[in-house]
Amino acid sequence: MKKIVFLLLIAISLTSCSLEDDSPNNFYYEILPVESVELPEEFVLGQTYEITVTYLRPTTCHVYNNIYYEAELNQRTVAVVTTVYQNNDCLPLIDQVAEVTFNFMVNSNGTYVFKFWQGEDENGNDLYYVVEVPVVE
Numbered sequence: 304m305k306k307i308v309f310l311l312l313i314a315i316s317l318t319s320c321s322l323e324d325d326s327p328n329n330f331y332y333e334i335l336p337v338e339s340v341e342l343p344e345e346f347v348l349g350q351t352y353e354i355t356v357t358y359l360r361p362t363t364c365h366v367y368n369n370i371y372y373e374a375e376l377n378q379r380t381v382a383v384v385t386t387v388y389q390n391n392d393c394l395p396l397i398d399q400v401a402e403v404t405f406n407f408m409v410n411s412n413g414t415y416v417f418k419f420w421q422g423e424d425e426n427g428n429d430l431y432y433v434v435e436v437p438v439v440e
Contacts, residue, residue: 332385332386334385335358336359336420336421336422337381337419340354340356345437346438346439347440348410350408350409353405353407354404354407355402356383356402358401359399360385360401367403370403372405377413378418380418380420380431381420417434418433419434
């Protein structure tokens with residue numbers, strides 16, 4: 304997760320460099336915790352699956368940007384990235400559930416381990432919802 308924050312800080316610093324004071328890029332990126340996930344109980348080798356991720360949208364200024372997706376062998380780390388526009392007309396949202404999907408192609412045998420980021424604990428350690436999905440032929 305620290306890699307995610309580092310990459311986002313680099314992206315923000317590169318986009319925030321401007322010689323003009325009236326820059327329209329008044330936004331930043333924020334990773335939101337995953338609330339729930341829809342995954343099959345097993346994968347078939349060579350097939351593509353649509354994975355649905357649910358998260359809570361905290362304000363009207365939070366707009367879905369992308370899925371953070373990191374692959375390491377058969378482990379996948381997934382998080383939701385939003386763009387937060389900084390303006391004065393942001394309104395808080397209560398229980399505003401949003402869904403996003405991404406396609407996952409099964410190209411390896413064994414078991415895939417998905418780690419969906421769910422925030423941090425009181426000590427700043429990342430929390431994950433971990434799901435193991437076996438591959439059948």
